[in-house]
Amino acid sequence: MFRYVADISNLSHFIIKNFLENKVVAIDGTLGNGFDTDFLSDNFEKVYSFEIQKDACNKYENKNNVEVINDSHHLFKDYVKEDVDCIMYNLGFLPGGDKGVTTMHITSLQSIKIGLEMLKSGGIMTICIYKGHIEGQIEETCILSYLSKLPKSKYGVMSHNYLNRAEAAPLLVVIEKK
Ligand SMILES: C[S@@+](CC[C@H](N)C(=O)[O-])C[C@H]1O[C@@H](n2cnc3c(N)ncnc32)[C@H](O)[C@@H]1O
Numbered sequence: 216m217f218r219y220v221a222d223i224s225n226l227s228h229f230i231i232k233n234f235l236e237n238k239v240v241a242i243d244g245t246l247g248n249g250f251d252t253d254f255l256s257d258n259f260e261k262v263y264s265f266e267i268q269k270d271a272c273n274k275y276e277n278k279n280n281v282e283v284i285n286d287s288h289h290l291f292k293d294y295v296k297e298d299v300d301c302i303m304y305n306l307g308f309l310p311g312g313d314k315g316v317t318t319m320h321i322t323s324l325q326s327i328k329i330g331l332e333m334l335k336s337g338g339i340m341t342i343c344i345y346k347g348h349i350e351g352q353i354e355e356t357c358i359l360s361y362l363s364k365l366p367k368s369k370y371g372v373m374s375h376n377y378l379n380r381a382e383a384a385p386l387l388v389v390i391e392k393k
Pocket of ligand 1: 244245246247248249250251252265266267268271286287288289304305307309310316317318319322349356
């Protein structure tokens with residue numbers, strides 16, 4: 216059983232837990248089944264969690280420090296009026312749900328751009344990208360193209376890719392703001 220390379224979601228949790236200094240406010244850009252939101256709830260004072268599917272929002276067993284927002288993540292600024300220490304995305308469709316409802320490259324990219332503005336100095340953004348479906352492949356191209364042009368004086372951008380798995384294996388991108 217692998218420990219480090221087994222799962223990119225767990226890896227994103229590990230990175231946030233161990234490398235982010237201030238854990239005050241976080242955003243989960245994609246609530247889904249709530250695993251990332253639970254992780255953020257355990258580690259941050261306040262969490263905003265976005266999800267377009269009402270059923271998923273209703274299913275989430277809410278915690279005191281979590282605000283679930285049934286709207287799209289490209290509208291962060293309509294709901295979050297403060298800068299944040301951390302933003303997580305697990306793109307794609309809801310595991311066990313409707314595979315036709317997926318994050319879309321235009322709104323994902325809009326959200327990432329706005330999120331980077333909202334990220335405090337020293338903050339971390341993580342993005343899990345799933346390439347096993349066509350929209351995920353488009354997301355990968357657009358997002359990596361945008362992130363690769365970010366000024367290195369302000370952002371550190373690192374991609375974690377599997378080299379010996381299928382071409383469609385997921386990848387984790389981590390952005391740290393100076
Ligand atoms: C891979 S799942 C998220 C997994 C989740 N983080 C977890 O821990 O279970 C992706 C989720 O993003 C949601 N989603 C799709 N487009 C969205 C958008 N524009 N804004 C917010 N959520 C969106 C989907 O409905 C789906 O539930």
